[in-house]
Amino acid sequence: MKLSKKVVLLGHFGVGKTSLFRRFVDNEFSEEYKVTLGVQIKKKVVELPDGRELSMIIWDTEGHSDSVEDTRKSYLLGSHAFIYVFDITREETYKNLNEELEYLQKNYTKVAAKVIGNKLDLVNEKETTAYLEAQNIPFDCLTSAKTNKNVQDFFSDLAKEITS
Amino acid sequence: MKNYHEPLQFHQKTQVTSVSFEGLIIDTDASLFDWKKGDSIYDIHPFFEILSSFIEDHNGGSESYNFPCIHFEHGDDERICDVSIQIDKDISIILFDYTLKYSDLNLIAQQKNESILLSKELELKNKYLQEKEAFKNSFIANINHEIRTPLTSILGFVEVLEKTNLSFEQEELTRIIKRESKHLNSLIDDMIDISKIESGTLKVVEERFSFHTLIKGFEESYTKISEEKGLVFETKIDDNIQEYVIGDRTRVYQVLNNLLNNAFKFTEEGSVTFSISKNYQRTNKLNLNFKIEDSGFGILEENIPHLFERFTRFNHDKQISGTGLGLAIVKDLVDLLNGEIKVSSTPDKGTAFNIKLPFKFEVTKNTTQERKKKKYTLPKTKRKFRILVVEDEEITQFLIMKILISKGTFFVDIALNSEEAISYIERRTYDLVLMDLSLSKTDGFQTTHMIRKNYGDPYISEVPIIGFSGKASETARDKCLRSGMDDFIAKPFEQEELLYKITKQIAKKAAD
Numbered sequence: 001m002k003l004s005k006k007v008v009l010l011g012h013f014g015v016g017k018t019s020l021f022r023r024f025v026d027n028e029f030s031e032e033y034k035v036t037l038g039v040q041i042k043k044k045v046v047e048l049p050d051g052r053e054l055s056m057i058i059w060d061t062e063g064h065s066d067s068v069e070d071t072r073k074s075y076l077l078g079s080h081a082f083i084y085v086f087d088i089t090r091e092e093t094y095k096n097l098n099e100e101l102e103y104l105q106k107n108y109t110k111v112a113a114k115v116i117g118n119k120l121d122l123v124n125e126k127e128t129t130a131y132l133e134a135q136n137i138p139f140d141c142l143t144s145a146k147t148n149k150n151v152q153d154f155f156s157d158l159a160k161e162i163t164s
Numbered sequence: 165m166k167n168y169h170e171p172l173q174f175h176q177k178t179q180v181t182s183v184s185f186e187g188l189i190i191d192t193d194a195s196l197f198d199w200k201k202g203d204s205i206y207d208i209h210p211f212f213e214i215l216s217s218f219i220e221d222h223n224g225g226s227e228s229y230n231f232p233c234i235h236f237e238h239g240d241d242e243r244i245c246d247v248s249i250q251i252d253k254d255i256s257i258i259l260f261d262y263t264l265k266y267s268d269l270n271l272i273a274q275q276k277n278e279s280i281l282l283s284k285e286l287e288l289k290n291k292y293l294q295e296k297e298a299f300k301n302s303f304i305a306n307i308n309h310e311i312r313t314p315l316t317s318i319l320g321f322v323e324v325l326e327k328t329n330l331s332f333e334q335e336e337l338t339r340i341i342k343r344e345s346k347h348l349n350s351l352i353d354d355m356i357d358i359s360k361i362e363s364g365t366l367k368v369v370e371e372r373f374s375f376h377t378l379i380k381g382f383e384e385s386y387t388k389i390s391e392e393k394g395l396v397f398e399t400k401i402d403d404n405i406q407e408y409v410i411g412d413r414t415r416v417y418q419v420l421n422n423l424l425n426n427a428f429k430f431t432e433e434g435s436v437t438f439s440i441s442k443n444y445q446r447t448n449k450l451n452l453n454f455k456i457e458d459s460g461f462g463i464l465e466e467n468i469p470h471l472f473e474r475f476t477r478f479n480h481d482k483q484i485s486g487t488g489l490g491l492a493i494v495k496d497l498v499d500l501l502n503g504e505i506k507v508s509s510t511p512d513k514g515t516a517f518n519i520k521l522p523f524k525f526e527v528t529k530n531t532t533q534e535r536k537k538k539k540y541t542l543p544k545t546k547r548k549f550r551i552l553v554v555e556d557e558e559i560t561q562f563l564i565m566k567i568l569i570s571k572g573t574f575f576v577d578i579a580l581n582s583e584e585a586i587s588y589i590e591r592r593t594y595d596l597v598l599m600d601l602s603l604s605k606t607d608g609f610q611t612t613h614m615i616r617k618n619y620g621d622p623y624i625s626e627v628p629i630i631g632f633s634g635k636a637s638e639t640a641r642d643k644c645l646r647s648g649m650d651d652f653i654a655k656p657f658e659q660e661e662l663l664y665k666i667t668k669q670i671a672k673k674a675a676d
Contacts, residue, residue: 014280038235
């Protein structure tokens with residue numbers, strides 16, 4: 001049976017959701033910022049450790065400027081995982097992260113919610129990790145779509161988690 | 165250029181497609197996309213994978229779902245559609261093509277988001293530059309401290325050396341070492357000033373001072389230089405200028421000294437004229453014109469706009485020393501003092517600097533009495549005065565010992581750290597303590613605090629303490645006084661100043 005899971009990228013505008021999306025699906029990166037209006041959808045087939053193939057249907061949604069509640073509800077229907085992306089260098093993209101996660105976990109109880117801090121290439125990883133931890137900012141992974149750091153590993157781990 | 169006030173033109177097109185619960189296309193009008201009957205909808209675009217979850221949850225009733233702004237590839241291009249899905253006996257998919265509308269909105273969103281991101285980027289860059297600047301200033305302050313300490317020793321020992329029997333050649337060499345060390349010292353001062361101006365920490369101080377004494381000082385020093393160089397030095401001062409004025413004496417001195425120094429540096433023959441006149445006087449406000457005119461090399465017209473830029477040197481004669489910072493500092497200081505500076509010059513004929521500086525003066529007080537530096541003498545006694553020097557650097561210890569012992573009126577003990585100082589002070593009675601502020605482990609402030617607070621014996625707790633440090637600033641002096649010290653002396657100190665401060669404190673203590 002064909003295995004397919006819907007994964008939705010969420011977060012403020014300009015945090016690099018489309019860059020992560022393109023890096024993961026097409027292994028491409030562009031320095032040019034292009035706003036995403038609505039949603040772009042692509043599929044990537046990944047091989048699971050047990051040999052099965054998983055079609056990850058990635059929904060790259062339009063970034064919001066205030067809260068994830070602004071995201072159109074229909075985009076979230078039938079999701080298996082949310083990836084909340086924030087920009088490490090812009091505090092306003094993660095300062096309400098705990099509230100955002102609470103909202104997702106409360107309204108989408110069966111959907112896995114993951115958090116990525118992106119643009120790792122612009123900061124010192126050790127210092128940033130310590131800073132975010134000290135600020136009580138939860139995150140599952142720090143990535144750089146530009147350098148591809150941690151991107152493939154993150155999606156592989158996510159694929160395993162949502163199929164287990 | 166698009167006018168966004170124009171109503172958006174949608175030119176909407178639709179495509180209606182029927183799909184079976186197995187995901188196969190039953191019918192389609194193919195008006196937007198060239199889909200074929202019998203094709204699997206799941207293979208057309210990953211968006212339609214969403215159907216499988218709707219089908220899974222379908223309970224036989226009628227349901228509809230709307231998805232706005234979905235991007236579909238269409239050859240090399242893309243169409244942006246709103247999608248309506250209705251599930252009943254079969255599945256109806258209606259696509260509304262709003263590519264044009266969304267492209268227009270996309271442009272607006274792009275501009276809005278870009279401007280926000282750009283301002284954030286600039287904010288970050290600014291923060292980064294500020295951090296870099298703070299690091300630079302702190303680096304300059306620290307390196308200055310590290311340079312000043314050995315320089316203090318060099319200048320101090322040269323002074324000691326000068327008083328010994330020297331041959332003519334040795335005297336000449338000593339004079340050169342002293343001149344070069346002083347030059348290095350003024351270079352450090354320039355660096356500190358630039359760094360303070362840059363960081364905005366250089367504050368203008370208002371103090372009452374004898375303006376005529378300041379000018380007389382210039383007359384004396386530069387007359388000597390003019391005689392050495394064979395130049396004529398003329399000073400013209402308006403007699404109506406108040407004896408005492410209120411302003412930042414140190415900075416005014418620095419501005420005028422720098423310009424006079426330059427005038428003499430770049431004049432080989434002829435004269436240097438220093439004139440001061442009143443520009444205006446209102447209530448207690450006074451504005452003075454200073455003119456420093458020389459008959460020196462002059463400056464090319466094209467170089468004048470760059471004259472006050474940092475590290476600018478138009479004269480490449482290696483015999484004429486300088487860093488190119490002097491005039492930049494002058495300009496910054498004049499600005500800080502709310503003054504004006506102008507320059508006019510003719511090559512090979514000379515240069516004239518015109519400066520206007522504001523001052524205040526006291527209207528009611530009798531300003532004829534000059535506040536002279538009070539003279540102190542050591543109390544008359546047959547015994548020698550015992551000084552404890554708390555200093556961990558051998559070279560400074562040795563220098564202070566040489567200065568004090570050569571006077572013949574002092575005994576000197578040396579403590580290398582706070583612990584040793586306390587141990588000495590508990591065993592012997594001292595007339596004064598010279599305390600280095602930056603001792604390792606327990607610093608000079610903490611040691612002073614211990615001396616002042618931990619002992620009932622006034623011979624210990626009230627011993628005069630003079631702090632000293634290479635970090636010369638008003639803040640260091642204030643901190644010393646606040647921590648219980650009686651005075652502060654900055655390194656590199658001149659022999660006379662050190663002896664004056666020691667004598668003053670011992671005399672004051674004896675008078676109590």
